[in-house]
Amino acid sequence: MMIKARKLFKEISDLPTIPAIVSKVISLLDNHDADPDDIADMILSDQVLAARVIRVVNSPLYRSSSEISSVKRALLYLGFKSVREMILTSYFIEGFKQKEQPFDIKTFWMHSFSVGAISRRIATMVGYEDVEKAYLVGIIHDIGKVFLGHYCREEYGRMLAGINNTSYTTYEAEYEFFGTTHSEVGLCLAQRWNFPASYCDVISYHHASEMATEDPLLTAIVSLADFFCLSHVTAGSLAQASIPGMSEENAWKVLKQLSKKPIAPGLESFLSDMFDTYEDVSREVDLLFNSLIT
Ligand SMILES: [Fe+2]
Ligand SMILES: [Fe+2]
Structure with a gap:
C-alpha cells in the first residue's frame, strides 16, 4: 500500500x-x-x-x-x-x-475538528501528557483524504457514490479502488511536511492502531475519537463505521492498559460517557470552524 x-x-x-x-x-x-x-x-x-x-x-x-x-x-x-x-x-x-473535492469539504473539516476535540477530551480523561498534541493530530488524521479527493477527483467521486448507503467504509473502498488508502497517502504528506514521528504514526495507523509504535496511546486516542465521530456524529457520505473493528478493539485495550486515570470498564460505556460531553464539543467546533473559515 x-x-x-x-x-x-x-x-x-x-x-x-x-x-x-x-x-x-x-x-x-x-x-x-x-x-x-x-x-x-x-x-x-x-x-x-x-x-x-x-x-x-x-x-x-x-x-x-x-x-x-x-x-x-x-x-x-x-x-x-x-x-x-x-x-x-x-x-x-x-x-x-x-482544491476541488468530490465531497463536501465543510463536512470533512467538521469531522476533523470533531475528532480533534474528542481526542482532546479522551486525552484528558486518560491523563495523556500532551492534550494539545492529541487535538492537533486529531484534526489532521484524515489529511490523506483531501489529497486523494483532489488529485484523483473523478475516481474518488465514483468510489464514494459506489459505497453510498452500503456498509463499506471509505478505507476499504480506497484500498479496492486505489490499492492504497488515505492513511498511507497521508503519511507521505506528513513526511513531506517533516511532521514529528508520533504525528506520522497516528496518520498512518489510525485505522490499524495495532501497528502503532511511536506513541501507541496517542494513536489509540485518535482511533477511538474517529470511531466515535463516525458512528455517533458525522456518519454520512464520507465514511461509515458502527461496529468496532480490530483497530478499535486494540485501541480500547491500549487505552485501558496505559490510562493514568480510572476509566469506564467497557468500550460501549466509555463511548456513551463521551456522548454526554458531545454537545459542548459540537458547540466548540462550530465556533472555531466559523471563526476560521469565514
Ligand atoms: Fe481515516
Ligand atoms: Fe476520520
Whole structure:
C-alpha cells in the first residue's frame, strides 16, 4: 500500500506546501522561553496570519471581555499552545481550500475538528501528557483524504457514490479502488511536511492502531475519537463505521492498559460517557470552524 501511495505522490508536481512562516512560528512557540515580542513580530510579518489571530481571539470561542486588537495581547490572552493550534489548523484549511473535492469539504473539516476535540477530551480523561498534541493530530488524521479527493477527483467521486448507503467504509473502498488508502497517502504528506514521528504514526495507523509504535496511546486516542465521530456524529457520505473493528478493539485495550486515570470498564460505556460531553464539543467546533473559515 505504501509503494502505491509513493507512486501516486511522485506523479504530482503541485503538492500543497506549508508556508515557511508556519514552521517558524511553530518552532518558536514550542520554545517556552521564547520572548512574546519575538513571536508577535514573527506573526506580524505575515498580515494574513496576524489578522486571523486577532479575529479568532475576538470570536465567541474565546469570549474575551474586551476587544483585543494587538497580536501581543492576543498571544498573552490565548497562550502559546492555543496560538500554535490555531495557526496550524487555519493553514491546513487554507492550504486545501482552493482544491476541488468530490465531497463536501465543510463536512470533512467538521469531522476533523470533531475528532480533534474528542481526542482532546479522551486525552484528558486518560491523563495523556500532551492534550494539545492529541487535538492537533486529531484534526489532521484524515489529511490523506483531501489529497486523494483532489488529485484523483473523478475516481474518488465514483468510489464514494459506489459505497453510498452500503456498509463499506471509505478505507476499504480506497484500498479496492486505489490499492492504497488515505492513511498511507497521508503519511507521505506528513513526511513531506517533516511532521514529528508520533504525528506520522497516528496518520498512518489510525485505522490499524495495532501497528502503532511511536506513541501507541496517542494513536489509540485518535482511533477511538474517529470511531466515535463516525458512528455517533458525522456518519454520512464520507465514511461509515458502527461496529468496532480490530483497530478499535486494540485501541480500547491500549487505552485501558496505559490510562493514568480510572476509566469506564467497557468500550460501549466509555463511548456513551463521551456522548454526554458531545454537545459542548459540537458547540466548540462550530465556533472555531466559523471563526476560521469565514
Ligand atoms: Fe481515516
Ligand atoms: Fe476520520
